Amino acid sequence: MRSYLVVAGLMLLVVTIPAYAQSQTVTVTVNQQSFAQGESIVVSGTVSAALIEHPIILQVFSANDNWLDAGQSTVAQDGTFAYIFNTGGDRWSTPGRYSVVAHYSDSTAEVEFSITEARLPTxxxxxxxxxxxxxxxxxxxxxxxxxxxxxxxxxxxxxxxxxxxxxxxxxxxxxxxxxxxxxxxxxxxxxxxxxxxxxxxxxxxxxxxxxxxxxxxxxxxxxxxxxxxxxxxxxxxxxxxxxxFGTVALIVFALGFAAVAAMKRPGLFGTSGFR
Structure with a gap:
């Protein structure tokens, strides 16, 4: 089931695919192993070779492999990326195991985490x-x-x-x-x-x-x-x-105006200045 959901999720995102393919090594991690509903999940990782204008696609699946959320992040020149998912809302209300799957070029990586009950003050x-x-x-x-x-x-x-x-x-x-x-x-x-x-x-x-x-x-x-x-x-x-037009800009403007006025005065640039 997940393969169909992956395809459907990817179709929802606008992705610029480069004209060349390159084998990649992808890693993905989350900032902690367990989250209370309502907390934010920081997803980060690396790719072995950054491709120009090619974002990494991140998908979240619930414990029963249902597609839950998706996002995309720019990959830095050094191959690193980061993205934040918010676990608020009914979709995240079931405690259990979840996973994030990262897709980049022809490679994927996956990391699991758990969701517990909400503990934000309400x-x-x-x-x-x-x-x-x-x-x-x-x-x-x-x-x-x-x-x-x-x-x-x-x-x-x-x-x-x-x-x-x-x-x-x-x-x-x-x-x-x-x-x-x-x-x-x-x-x-x-x-x-x-x-x-x-x-x-x-x-x-x-x-x-x-x-x-x-x-x-x-x-x-x-x-x-x-x-x-x-x-x-x-x-x-x-x-x-x-x-x-703060203090610095006003000073620059005043100096520019004074320079123009000076150049228009006779004697500085010939007998009649410039027109």
Whole structure:
């Protein structure tokens, strides 16, 4: 049965297949052997030779070999990869043995783990959420409020890293959890070359993780993603972080304006400057 499910699962994913094949050695591991329902599973591993623009396909099967979930991850140049599955929801509600199968080129690898009962704190069946709204230094924009809610942890700090086009959070947690951030587009945004919305990049401890965009307007965009327990550094990276005309930019602009004005003065470039 699994062979048919593998084919069906792979058809759901857009995969760029290279024009050449290469024998691969694939390894795959999970960050622990047992998970409570609601915790996040960090799947990582290696391939012996990274292929250009060829992601690794990851599939999750329940104990009775039913296909449960799937995802794909970019393989780094050094052959490493990582991906996070969230075990929330009814599909993961049955305790028992599960497995992740990794497919890359002509090779596969598999790792098993177990799911136990949920142990995240709940209120009426839903994880308890707390407000974690903070203000960050927006440079020329002044102090900007970034609305935030979190379950399973606490946001210790939040700051802009304009040089990296990102917002950086430091959180601590005793359980796996979830965080939702309402990002003002005046502070940070992600656009393509045509000015259309592009996906943000979310990295947790330098590993890119999947996220959902749960709300978009002309003034803000909301991203939602899971994290695993422990003190963690989170980066939300866009294509533009403002102030675009902060202190440094204003100085550069002023110097440029002064240079143009000077070149127009008679005597610097001949008798009449330039036109």
């Amino acid at each position: 209120n009426g069946g839903d994880p308890i959420r707390a407000d974690c709204t903070q203000t960050v230094d927006g440079g020329a924009l002044g102090e900007v409020e970034v609305r935030c809610s979190i379950s399973g942890g606490t946001v210790n700090s939040m700051r802009m890293a304009v040089e990296d086009l990102s917002i950086v959070l430091r959180i601590s947690s005793e359980t796996d959890g979830n965080i939702s951030l309402n990002l003002p587009v005046a502070l940070i945004d992600a656009k393509d070359m045509n000015g259309s919305n592009e996906n943000f990049i979310v990295r947790i401890d330098d590993v890119q993780v999947p996220h959902e965009e749960t709300g978009t307007s002309t003034i803000s965009r909301t991203v939602d993603f899971d994290f695993i327990r422990g003190e963690t550094i989170i980066e939300i990276i866009g294509t533009r972080a403002v102030p675009e």
